[in-house]
Amino acid sequence: MEHSHHIVIIGGGFGGLYAAQSLKNAPVRITLIDRRNFHLFQPLLYQVATGDLSPANIASPLRVILRRQKNVKILLAEVTGFDIGNRRVITCDGDLKFDSLIVATGSANHYFGHDTWQPLAPGLKTLEDAFEIRNRMMRAYERAEKEPDPELKKEWLSFVVVGAGSTGVELAGALAEIANDTLVNDFRTIDPGYSSITLIEGMDRILPQFPEELSASAKKSLEHLGVTVLNGAMVEEITPESVTYKIGDRTERISSRTVLWTAGIKASPIGKALADSTGVELDRSGRVIVLQDCSIQGWRDVFVIGDLAHFSDPDGNPLPGLAPVAMQQGRYVAKLIEGRMKGESKLGFRYRDFGTMSILGRNSAVAMIDGLRFSGWFAWFLWLFVHLRGIIQFGNKLLILTQWAWKYFTRDHYAGFITTNETNESDDDFCKYCGK
Numbered sequence: 001m002e003h004s005h006h007i008v009i010i011g012g013g014f015g016g017l018y019a020a021q022s023l024k025n026a027p028v029r030i031t032l033i034d035r036r037n038f039h040l041f042q043p044l045l046y047q048v049a050t051g052d053l054s055p056a057n058i059a060s061p062l063r064v065i066l067r068r069q070k071n072v073k074i075l076l077a078e079v080t081g082f083d084i085g086n087r088r089v090i091t092c093d094g095d096l097k098f099d100s101l102i103v104a105t106g107s108a109n110h111y112f113g114h115d116t117w118q119p120l121a122p123g124l125k126t127l128e129d130a131f132e133i134r135n136r137m138m139r140a141y142e143r144a145e146k147e148p149d150p151e152l153k154k155e156w157l158s159f160v161v162v163g164a165g166s167t168g169v170e171l172a173g174a175l176a177e178i179a180n181d182t183l184v185n186d187f188r189t190i191d192p193g194y195s196s197i198t199l200i201e202g203m204d205r206i207l208p209q210f211p212e213e214l215s216a217s218a219k220k221s222l223e224h225l226g227v228t229v230l231n232g233a234m235v236e237e238i239t240p241e242s243v244t245y246k247i248g249d250r251t252e253r254i255s256s257r258t259v260l261w262t263a264g265i266k267a268s269p270i271g272k273a274l275a276d277s278t279g280v281e282l283d284r285s286g287r288v289i290v291l292q293d294c295s296i297q298g299w300r301d302v303f304v305i306g307d308l309a310h311f312s313d314p315d316g317n318p319l320p321g322l323a324p325v326a327m328q329q330g331r332y333v334a335k336l337i338e339g340r341m342k343g344e345s346k347l348g349f350r351y352r353d354f355g356t357m358s359i360l361g362r363n364s365a366v367a368m369i370d371g372l373r374f375s376g377w378f379a380w381f382l383w384l385f386v387h388l389r390g391i392i393q394f395g396n397k398l399l400i401l402t403q404w405a406w407k408y409f410t411r412d413h414y415a416g417f418i419t420t421n422e423t424n425e426s427d428d429d430f431c432k433y434c435g436k
Contacts, residue, residue: 003028005027005028005099005100006100007028007030007099007101007337008096008100008101009102009104010033010103010104010270011033011034011106011306012034012039013040013104014327015106015305015327015329015330016306016330017062017392018327018330018334019102019104019305019331020032020334021066021069023071026071026334026341027341028071028337030073031073031074033096035077035078037062037063037076038061039061040127041390041391043390044387044400045058046124049129049131049133049171050133050174051417054399055127055131056396057399057400057403058396065392065393075091075093077092079105081273082274082276084274084278087301100301100337101303102303102305102333103270104304105270105306105308106307107265111261111264112264117261121162122260123262124167124260125265136258137178137416138416138418140258141157141192142418143156144190145190153190154255155241156258157190158196158258159197159198160200160254160259161259161262162259162263164203164207164229164262165209166358168201168262169199169206169222171260171262173222173225173227174361175195175197176197176222176226176361177225179195179226180225182411196228197227197228198227198229198256199227199228202232202235203232206222206229206231207358209356213373214366214375215366217376218366221364225361230247232247233245233246234247235263236251243259267282267287267307268308270308271308275288278296278299280298281297282310287307287309287310288304290304290305290310290311293348303333306330307326311325324354328349328351355367355369356368357369357382359383363377363380365383366379369382384404388400388401
């Protein structure tokens with residue numbers, strides 16, 4: 001028997017997937033639309049970028065995850081607009097009618113008006129971003145290996161990470177471990193241990209979402225790994241050869257051929273398309289301002305969740321763009337829709353913050369859970385447990401645990417493959433020393 005109430009979910013990330021799974025026993029039809037055919041566990045994406053994990057370890061096909069949920073149909077398509085008045089989603093393959101709509105399309109990298117920096121300093125939101133970062137990192141070492149000019153060799157061995165939130169801190173720590181341990185015996189004319197890794201943060205401390213004592217502990221751990229941490233530094237220019245930043249009244253320049261961007265995110269363009277159709281208000285980052293039940297003003301059956309939503313907590317502060325927020329909102333909206341079908345009402349959404357954590361390197365992390373603060377080995381173990389638990393498929397959990405254990409005991413696991421011929425320079429420049 002086919003159910004009449006049709007729920008369209010846009011986005012197969014944490015919010016969309018958890019909404020679909022929470023409706024598995026509901027008398028509804030669900031169409032899940034995504035441009036990709038897989039769910040990506042983004043918190044571990046940086047480990048793909050640094051070669052610690054394979055892409056298949058953190059990407060699970062949506063059809064495999066939902067194959068036993070018979071009320072879900074998966075549609076591989078791109079949403080191009082909305083006709084909310086007629087309850088239609090417009091895709092590249094035609095229109096789709098809905099009774100309830102859940103929009104969970106996430107976010108993209110934000111360069112704060114300097115979009116010309118994007119090709120020079122890739123961000124980290126997709127698998128393609130991770131491949132690009134890994135390619136640039138490994139090409140930098142390969143270029144340094146054959147570079148005869150000592151100054152240019154130093155430029156190739158200089159890495160700059162812009163933005164010291166969790167992703168930036170974890171990426172900088174991973175780069176330092178690669179330089180100090182993983183690649184130490186792999187080259188003949190360079191010592192990767194002499195790599196320069198700089199972490200630039202515009203605020204007065206790294207990991208600003210943590211208490212000051214944990215931020216200080218994180219900075220100390222990174223510096224122990226050899227990372228130079230610059231607080232209160234604002235990037236002013238990025239070129240193929242350097243980064244220029246201002247700190248106080250001083251303007252400084254770092255010669256570097258590899259710059260990585262983790263300084264900010266903005267909402268996906270789907271938010272603007274929804275605003276064009278409904279008149280809903282957007283915030284400065286393009287996020288859709290939602291009501292306390294995650295619906296939008298004037299449309300009680302249209303919901304926006306996850307990174308795309310601007311949801312204010314009881315103190316008026318917007319919830320952060322974190323996976324747990326999207327998961328909880330996905331579950332909430334699913335139960336809200338199901339309850340309304342039964343004539344039930346439900347209180348507004350309340351986010352339960354189970355904690356925040358960030359890994360810094362081997363045996364080092366910081367964590368804040370239910371008001372308790374941890375750092376060092378115990379926080380590192382908690383980070384491993386929580387992230388492993390979040391992986392969808394059991395096979396991937398086992399593979400990741402095995403690879404983590406192998407790397408921990410041998411320091412010898414590294415998938416440092418270069419998968420494209422593209423570089424920051426022309427092919428002629430790249431090959432000027434190899435005679436091609």
